[in-house]
Amino acid sequence: MTLPFFVYGTLRPGEPHHGTFLRGRTHTEEPAxxxxxxxxDGPGYPYAVEETGSVVVGELITPLPDAYGELLAALDRLEEYAPGDARNLYERVAREVVRDADGATLRAWVYVAAPAVAARLRARGEPIADGDWRARG
Structure with a gap:
């Protein structure tokens, strides 16, 4: 399935991994x-934990078609995601995101905290109140 990516932490424009992984490989980058x-808040990067009632701020990244496969593999490695691996820190899931410019709802890949990580964060984690990694204190 070819979907755009919703990024909310170190892959956002201006953040450390954006230039390394996304520069030159994207068609569009839109607030969403x-x-x-x-x-x-994680150890130098954030985790999105699925829970009702909150919002995470980020960007909807649409890769260039000829860069898609390579970018998907690179992001899976960065996020230490392998399908079905119990040691995953993140899971890559398809979710609905809302594009800020027009309110359109689009399906996108999102890296969310894997179940064991999510349970630890819910029990002892530091939530970022406004859901915006850039605005954290």
Missing amino acids: RLTGAVLY
Whole structure:
């Protein structure tokens, strides 16, 4: 399935991994929001944990068609995601996100905290109140 990506942390424009992974590989980068998730502060990067009632701020990234496969593999490696691996820190899931410019709802890949990580964060994590990694204190 070929979907855009919703990024909310170190892959956002101006953040450390954007230049390394996304520069020159994207068709569009648009402000967007993921509803139904809480953003938690991690060790130098955030985790989105699926939960009702909250919003995560980020960007909807549409890769260039000829860069898609390579970018998907690179992001899976960055996020330490392998399908079905119990050691995953993140899971890559398809979710609805809302594009800020026009309110359109689009399906996108989102890396969310894997179940064990999400349970730890819910129990002892530091939520980022406004759901915006850039605005964290």
